[in-house]
Amino acid sequence: MNHTSTKALNLTLKIWRQAGPDQPGALKSYTLTDISPDMSFLEMLDVLNEQLIAKGEEPVAFDHDCREGICGTCGVMINGQAHGPDSATTTCQLHMRRFSDGDTILIEPWRARAFPIVRDLVVDRSAFDRIIQSGGYVSVNTGGAPDANAIPVPGHAQQDAMAAAACIGCGACVASCKNASAMLFVSAKVTHLADLPQGQAERSKRVLNMVATMDSEKFGNCTNTGECEAACPAGIKLSNIAQMNREYMKAVLFSCE
Amino acid sequence: METGSARPKAGLIDCVGLRWFFRLLSSSIGQKFVMGITGLLLCGFLAAHLAGNLLLFAGAELFNDYAHKLHEQWELLIVAETGLAVLFLAHIYLAFATAAGNGRAREDDYAMKQPKVPGRVIGANTWMFASGAVVLGFVLLHLVDLRLGMEGIDLRGLKLKDMKPFDATVKVLSNPISRVVYTIGAIILGIHLSHGFSSAFQSLGLNHPKYTPMIKLLGKIFAFVIAVGFASLALFVPEIWRK
Numbered sequence A: 001m002n003h004t005s006t007k008a009l010n011l012t013l014k015i016w017r018q019a020g021p022d023q024p025g026a027l028k029s030y031t032l033t034d035i036s037p038d039m040s041f042l043e044m045l046d047v048l049n050e051q052l053i054a055k056g057e058e059p060v061a062f063d064h065d066c067r068e069g070i071c072g073t074c075g076v077m078i079n080g081q082a083h084g085p086d087s088a089t090t091t092c093q094l095h096m097r098r099f100s101d102g103d104t105i106l107i108e109p110w111r112a113r114a115f116p117i118v119r120d121l122v123v124d125r126s127a128f129d130r131i132i133q134s135g136g137y138v139s140v141n142t143g144g145a146p147d148a149n150a151i152p153v154p155g156h157a158q159q160d161a162m163a164a165a166a167c168i169g170c171g172a173c174v175a176s177c178k179n180a181s182a183m184l185f186v187s188a189k190v191t192h193l194a195d196l197p198q199g200q201a202e203r204s205k206r207v208l209n210m211v212a213t214m215d216s217e218k219f220g221n222c223t224n225t226g227e228c229e230a231a232c233p234a235g236i237k238l239s240n241i242a243q244m245n246r247e248y249m250k251a252v253l254f255s256c257e
Numbered sequence B: 001m002e003t004g005s006a007r008p009k010a011g012l013i014d015c016v017g018l019r020w021f022f023r024l025l026s027s028s029i030g031q032k033f034v035m036g037i038t039g040l041l042l043c044g045f046l047a048a049h050l051a052g053n054l055l056l057f058a059g060a061e062l063f064n065d066y067a068h069k070l071h072e073q074w075e076l077l078i079v080a081e082t083g084l085a086v087l088f089l090a091h092i093y094l095a096f097a098t099a100a101g102n103g104r105a106r107e108d109d110y111a112m113k114q115p116k117v118p119g120r121v122i123g124a125n126t127w128m129f130a131s132g133a134v135v136l137g138f139v140l141l142h143l144v145d146l147r148l149g150m151e152g153i154d155l156r157g158l159k160l161k162d163m164k165p166f167d168a169t170v171k172v173l174s175n176p177i178s179r180v181v182y183t184i185g186a187i188i189l190g191i192h193l194s195h196g197f198s199s200a201f202q203s204l205g206l207n208h209p210k211y212t213p214m215i216k217l218l219g220k221i222f223a224f225v226i227a228v229g230f231a232s233l234a235l236f237v238p239e240i241w242r243k
């Protein structure tokens, strides 16, 4: 699927349909004709849903909000790849020209014990929220916005923090990891604040608590396969995980927490 | 964490201040850290072990001499063997602990799963537990053969009792079953190391744009040298010294 299509596509979709959290689910086939290659993947799903509604069937439930790659809600597995075949791309940014006429596209929800299925392609990612709640913030009162030059931040620290802050919390790292590990996500959040002066006061406590929550939410362990990095739409790197490992060991061995 | 609930009463662990130690051993990152350290230390053992065993190519005298000198320092040997046993057991225990957690982390499999890492076909990293298990089986057989001298459970009927180390080793390696098993053991060990070596650095947090590419390359070279080195012992030593 490396080439790009310019003419309208006829597609077979196989989509995971599941009526509720404890309901049985199964793949269901649909055919779609005349899909414009300029559509986004989600617009293609919109077309399908309009047709389903017109026929009186239940539309396919999927998460989406911004449709421009910043909210992190839209992730699904497309032909076994998180957010589909493109790198550094969310599902909503994926275009149908990436597919060919006659393709069969298999669409599944993220699968992880920590992300239970709510309905069809929608999963409950509140485990991420609980990890953030356990330390992904700065709780010291910083007052009003300080003068930009009053807090000196070295350029490389600013760049690293900014790069880590790009994580949109989509969960593709968990979905693509064979161990359903959340380490890429947690490392982005931990290193983002560890790199900045504002994060120093709670630096040790933050990493200890966030990792403890990550473990208790039943995510798997990292085996350094790098699938998360390849699937991440925001460019979070394995080096973030290494930095988190350092932060964690420093906190365990040398902090007073 | 500052929660509203009362702190648990200080037990023995808190009195001696070892809570950090249990946090290390029970958390995902702590476990990977210990996995990495034990793995790298075991790599050190492999290198030393291979260096010593390459003396098999040099002949009976040198090899026996080496084995003799090694076993003469029995105080050191006890420390070293205990250390090795601890490393092995920790590494194996953590393999089971983390693998069990990983298995539980995704209960329903994908109908289809494809890698997104460019160029990945099938990686050693997917087979760390399996390759580790094969290596463990091999290590156990190897210990039975050449360290413990347990004749009773040796189905290959090798009578090694009272043999000089060199003769015993050549005899074990001359047996077709052990030759195959030892060669396969060495190759699978190499596959294990081809991911394990560099992965250990990542788990220890030692990832740096300047050094990581070098570490990855070193890992592959190390894996290759260890696999070829040990396999060559099984393949060539009996040929050279066939009486």
Ligand code: SF4
Binding pocket: A166, A167, A168, A169, A170, A171, A172, A173, A174, A184, A185, A188, A228, A231, A232, A233, A234, A235, A236
């Ligand atoms: S690290 Fe990347 S893949 Fe994981 S949640 Fe953040 S943006 Fe998504």
Ligand code: FES
Binding pocket: A063, A064, A065, A066, A067, A068, A069, A070, A071, A072, A073, A074, A075, A090, A091, A092, A093
């Ligand atoms: S819908 Fe917001 S990232 Fe895709």
